[in-house]
Amino acid sequence: MQGSLTPSGGNLLLLTFFLLLWSQTGAAATGDLRSGSQSGFMAGVHYQLVTPPQPTRGGERVEVVELLWFGCRTCLAIQPQLRRWRERNQAVIHYRRMPAITNEDMTFFAQVFYAAQALGVLDDIHDDLYTAIHRQHRRLDDEQALADFLIEQGVDPQAFRTAMRSSFTARKVRQARIMSRRYGIRGAPTIIVEGRYRVDPGMVRNVGEMMAVLDFLLLRAAVEATPNGKVSPRP
Numbered sequence: 491m492q493g494s495l496t497p498s499g500g501n502l503l504l505l506t507f508f509l510l511l512w513s514q515t516g517a518a519a520t521g522d523l524r525s526g527s528q529s530g531f532m533a534g535v536h537y538q539l540v541t542p543p544q545p546t547r548g549g550e551r552v553e554v555v556e557l558l559w560f561g562c563r564t565c566l567a568i569q570p571q572l573r574r575w576r577e578r579n580q581a582v583i584h585y586r587r588m589p590a591i592t593n594e595d596m597t598f599f600a601q602v603f604y605a606a607q608a609l610g611v612l613d614d615i616h617d618d619l620y621t622a623i624h625r626q627h628r629r630l631d632d633e634q635a636l637a638d639f640l641i642e643q644g645v646d647p648q649a650f651r652t653a654m655r656s657s658f659t660a661r662k663v664r665q666a667r668i669m670s671r672r673y674g675i676r677g678a679p680t681i682i683v684e685g686r687y688r689v690d691p692g693m694v695r696n697v698g699e700m701m702a703v704l705d706f707l708l709l710r711a712a713v714e715a716t717p718n719g720k721v722s723p724r725p
Contacts, residue, residue, distance in 0.1 A: 555673075
């Protein structure tokens, strides 16, 4: 996040959010958040540090990046809770999705992601694509099967095929592969908070705990965005 919080504009909104969470947690010092002692969430256990931290696009908001793969059943499983978390925090986060690419088998659905984004249909087919693959057990990892699915969705398969082979998609896939490596991810799903913290289901006991870790990291990112990374406790 660039800059520091000041009592104006979007920063005031983020600071207000931080103070609200601060009052709810009853944390006594910024150090409690940084060490994890107040929440019980510890770096290296419930989340990992991204080293080195990566640039963000959130401006005055905390950037949250969801790295996904449409072939991942767990990515589908966490969607309802992740959607509620995103909606609850939409005023203070800049949320974006990115395909996770840790091996070549993940490339096809990364191309699907960016082709859908280029055609403006990503939000329209996102949930149905997961459903078709994991609940209807359809193999959509080849162009003909994918074309049949797209026709059902009202998307022109020829236009989609062209978008998949475009220079835009090739460039975005290349960037996603680079960022997957820089974020240090092991696979999908993985959530990156403010370019600094990495969470995946292998670090937590269940989806509920994953959302609690995200709450903790969002609060921690807000602490670090305040001047000197400190805030005075309530009287």
